[in-house]
Amino acid sequence: MEVLPAVFIGTVIILGARILAHLLKFRGYFEALDVPKVRMWTFNQHKMVFQYFDIECMLQFGRIWGKYEGITPHLFLAEPKLIKEVLVKKFDSFVDRQYFPMEEKHRSLVDARSESWRVMRRILTPTFTSGKLKTMFTPMQRVADEFIVAVEQRLKTGPVVDMKPLYQALSLDTIANCAFGVNTNSFTQPNNVLFRKCRDVFSDLRIKNVLESTILFLGSYFPKVLEWIDLFGLENFDYLWRTTRDIALTREGSRGDFIDKLIELKEDLDKGKCPLNEDQIFAQGIGFFQAGFETSSNTMTTMMYTFAKNPYVQNTVFEEIKEVLRDSKNGIDYDAIGKMTYLDATIKENLRMYPPVTRIDRLCLQDCRLDDATRQKLLIKKGTVVQIPIYAIHHNPDFFPEPYVFRPERFLSAEDISVADMTFQAFGSGPRTCIGMRFAMAEMKIALAKFILKFKVVDCPETKLDFLPGDPFFLAYSSLCVKLETR
Template identity: 30%
Template sequence: MFYLILFSVIVYLLYKWAIKDHDYFDKIGLAYEKPYPLVGNMLDIVLQRKPLMDMIEPNYYRHKKDKIFGFFNFTRVSYYILDPEIIKKITIKDFDHFVNHSDEITNADNVFNRSLFALHDKEWKDMRSTLSPIFTSSKMKMMYGHLSDQATNFVKHYEEKAKKEDNLIVEALDTFARFTADGIATSVFGFQTDCVVNKNSETYKIVQKMLHDFLGTIGVLKTVFSFGFPKIYNMLGLQITSREIYDFFKRVVIDVMDERDRKNIFRPDVIQLLLQAKKGQLKTEKENELNEKELTNFAANIEYDLGSKINDASHFTQDDWIAQGFIFFFAGFDTTSNLLQMTCYELAMNVDIQRELQEEVDEQLNLLDGKTISYEALHKMKFLDMVISEALRLWVPAPQVDRACTKDYDIELGNGRSVTIKKGQVINIPIQCVHHDPEYFPEPKKFNPYRFSDENKDSIIPGTYLPFGMGPRICIGSRFALMEAKLLMFNLMSKFNVEKCDKTPEKVTYEPNLFFRIKEKIYLRFKLRK
């Protein structure tokens, strides 16, 4: 009897703890969705019944006039920001209140935890200032040749296959993932791989293992558990990155930097720039503003001056550099391969747009007279940029971003109403919902690159187009991703029509979990142009 009473008391106390903040938004007079004990508003995610954005979208429209609504991420109080003006203020003007990402994300893994994405406060500021010079246009041009060679080799490989196979069907994500793996390996880490031509490539096996660690069932469950119960997760010593992946990045980052330093080897890639950054030799070069304005790169980031110039990077540890190599590979590989997949899918479904893109490609080829397209020429192709920009709008790389409040912050909601975000609370920006809002983008589910034409792009409201985020915490690698995607699309469109086949899905959806992965396998036909 005693044990039954004790058990009942424990269950009761656990229940009271789980619902202790459930009246929080009632107290401050803010609209919110009714939560469940322990899981809050995350039940559909825990049960894997819906993708996160499918769960958020009805609330987005229900509370849009309120500009903000309350949300329970398991037991933690958080908010969704729905108004573009408030989004702009939080991410740019009042960035000092929202410098960090939520620690719910960073608790799950020690390698990821040391990456630029996950670092907090001064550590983030120092690392961002150290790495920013790597991603200027001048450094992109330095790496351009490596990526250009990979794009040319990719198309040559499939040309040969298409000549042998009259009906060449490819699985889009796997096909483009192999290209991005090869491209990042050579331009970031300085070694050649064979992922495109060799189906059993050892490098690609590492890539698949890395994805499985994070996006497989066990990885997803670990991440959800770390979100809901971070203290227990850390007590159990759980990690997502396997030792095999850690050792791989130690070899390709630390061992290669040490060898180059020892033997005075120079190669134009990110590892070389990381070595320079590590030694405090990497300086920010002033961009040629005139030349930059001539280039078309609508979705690319604007780099912000953080007021922190790091000349001595000796305080960064070996694990810090391994983590940066990891995030360069993981983020660049996965987001760009998905972008290429969905761009080609939309072109296959919208043949007239594909034809117009090919006309622009053909015009450029005539000017090249057999030469390889230059960095400047590629980035002056307006319709190519429009196509990529629209693919990023419709199929955004990260449908949601968060920020943790570092000091109390008041948001004015109009009509004398305001709400105070408390230090430690988290705000979420539902990028996909904003991108798909017909108020900002008419017929939002339609693939329409003309939204980004010279005539129309000035009508895009600031704070409504956020494919790589916004403000100082915007994705540092956006220029690299765009360069890689545009190079592949230029070379692919010059030789192939990308067509639907019997296995091409008419509708594409997301996996019902925290990770924004396309559920369906997308098959496309590569048909040689005449």
């Protein structure tokens, strides 16, 4: 009988030792790197505007700083040369994003890891070629025209309009029509389930109260906790997965779009020729909504703020569009938007000032040394999360002189020193850069060109861009109102 207490005590000691080793795994890491360590009040994350926090850290500590999230060290890099090391030169050591508690069946190209990501990227890249993009122009134009009608209808209730829900509807309907071949009619049916689920995917990522801050605190030490508690609305991912599968399996005929690609992959799988499984194939629909819905709608909405606050920029865009269309036989087509260089620069400057994704991250998969001119080579240990604070970098006066002045001219000349290598990260960089960048730019140019030809955006007392706290990944705000006048 005396053996049992001894076994129990021995087991407790062993478990305690393992837990202690787990908790102290990275102890002293930042001190060894001679990197300043940031302390933050963990239970207060629901009150933090993270992009402002990043700017404060950059101003106080420079271009490199670190902080612990539980036991995991997060190394923040705002130094372009080091960012290039992580995202490009030594990408093989930083293929993955940080851990996110979700089922493997829901991991699309956006969230895929290691070899799965490599396979998905190789397979999906041909879906976003210039040729494929041209075939999407007709549905893009049709949805943009429906958007204009919806704005006109909204103006009947008054000149001040909240543009956020309208651009969200535009973004969803564009994806649904171009990639999935379905009409979601979000302008006339704003409460359709798909629209709600897409909005919830992003709103559920925000930390909204002290309880969620506490759960995240526990999860930062013991990640399995987050697999038991659905803090991020993972049922939304399952809905998008099932929607993608149902559309693919019930389609009749070919349209040459994204769903056709998934059908092709499913047929190859049935023949034993596809390296993805069925879950991974239909998860790509989740990725299209993840990557395309909030980012594009967010950017177009903040463009309304930009136009309201910068009437000269708005008028210059308007005049350029009119001039381009005078020589265009087919209206706002592929060739026409390619000639709208000032509009292109305006969108990019807007992405600089108001990037919809405020941070990107990479997980170090193996010990790796980065070349750092200011010190000996920087050792990044396996398990470290490298954070690229995009919003802070975009507002660093060392990279962008007068960072709070809206100046599209920064992007009009390749020789402009204010857009140096790796300082503009709105779409990321390296092999994991946004695969749908050209799709997003085309969608935004078409919609904004049609809009600005029809309406003038005017500043008014309701025109405010107030960022919501608690979102460590996205530029969150509840609404954006402007006054519209018909031209």
